[in-house]
Amino acid sequence: MKIEKKDIEYIANLSRIELSNQEKETFIHQLSDILAYIDKLNQLNTQDIKPMAYSINTTNVLRDDKLEPPISREDALTNAPSTMGVFFKVPKVIE
């Protein structure tokens, strides 16, 4: 798979990061290299191999519907970049 500038821009946009032109060029090469490396897997025959998303053989880790104490509102808000009264404050959401 060939990585183009527009792919880098698309990914940057999804990640909400700004990149300079120079960075874009750098990432085109770096990402291309990574994908080329991963692409080696395609040399193997995986026809009868089921996709695997979990590397340990455990399932059904569930908890009971039991209340646990919350943290205080003060603690909840303390690390927020911006707050107002009892709320987290965020840039205006355009509806």
Place this chain on the structure above:
Amino acid sequence: MLSVPSVAIKLLKVVNMEYEVVIGLETHAELATITKLFCGCSTKFGAEPNTHVCPICLGMPGVLPVMSKKAFEYALKAAVALNCEINRFTNFDRKSYYYPDLPKNYQISQNYYNLGVDGYMNMSVNGSIKKVRIHNVHLEEEAGKLIHPEETGADYSLVDFNRAGVPLLEIVSYPDMRTVDEVESYMQTLRKILLYTEISDCKMQEGSLRFEASISLRKKGSEKLGNRVEIKNLNSMKSVIKAIEYEAIRQSELLDRGETIDRETRLWDEVGEKSQRMRSKEESQDYRYFPEPDLLPVMIDEKWLSEIKNSIPELPLDRKQRFVKTFNLSDYDAGVLIEEKVLADFFDECVKILDRPKAFCNWITNDLLREVKDRKLDINSLLIKPKQLASLVEIIEKGTISSTIAKEVFSEMVQTGNEPQKIIEGKGLAQISDEGLIESVIDKVIAGNPSVIEDYKKGKKNALAFLVGQVMKETKGKANPKMVNEMLIKKVGV
């Protein structure tokens, strides 16, 4: 803005003439667990902002979610009740997008192995049964709540994360509906199923039940679906219907002008009763679903599944059909009874005690519902018990009290939860069937109303009703009306 009457007329034109309206619904229901999906924070509605939160539901770095067994089972129950195929291996996936109400910048949802797929729901539409296919049923987490300040020019929004992480069930239908009647029935039937299975409290005003509609139009007879438009921000069933009507007309007008329909998402404006474009297909989001590495998959074995199956009660439509068949109730009456599970349960209990289905049905659908409405009672914590209503029906049949008095006794029973016998004795309400006693009252009434007696003898028939009324008044409604009538006629002579 289109006014309502013109909408109705135009929609008829749309539906009846050239186009077929194709509608699918996405339903979100908050599950009735005590705690959130991945942490032990409370799900209780209406708490002080940001007090039901912890590092997990706030999405702080390094925290690990653990799935609630109850939430999972509720979702499974819904999937079974909606006749889905159950994926015996199911997992959770991250759905990535940025929005300030989503603390982790991804929502834990399901995409690759939904809990339930390819189900269906039967519903009753204008007296016949219609089947709507269910595409999938899956479990995910709620987002927080955004508050938009009312001050003009405010450049900020506020966030309350109490709701973030509440377990949310999503039910996606196939686009199998064609009319607003079908949509209405779909919403009502689904709501009742969720209430009967006790999966969700379905309070639309608190947002625990929400609908999104997708609508497309096609020429009648055409197989190919038109481009669909999704409508969000529908806060009530009424809004859903209005938005669909609006959208059907909007699309038909575009098509009439030879224009094409853009595949897009629109927001319903409740006040203006119109929709506005939110985003087009081109701007549509890339969610980059991938398996959630912090949660292990869930396997559903035969034993677990059969436990869930056994926990599902008789569903509303089956119950309605049973009421009609077994007890010979009208379709309408059975419909009123099953509207609320507690009422249907109440009725079932009553007929188990005494085989008078019609009488119980009348008391419940007329008198009980009126009392509940007038006195603003909570239908889920009624004081009156089925056994007591059965006693009342027996007492009426024995002739101990008249039907008028019975209404009074019933009202008292609903308010106090007291036994009917006790109320009748305590208030001295028992019917008077003592001939001597009635006769003495009749004599008194005759003596006091000579002119009425004259009128009656001259042929004024309604004078008799007046006299009966006077006797009933004297006895505070307790005299046996049949006896009063007969004895009066005898006394006054025809």
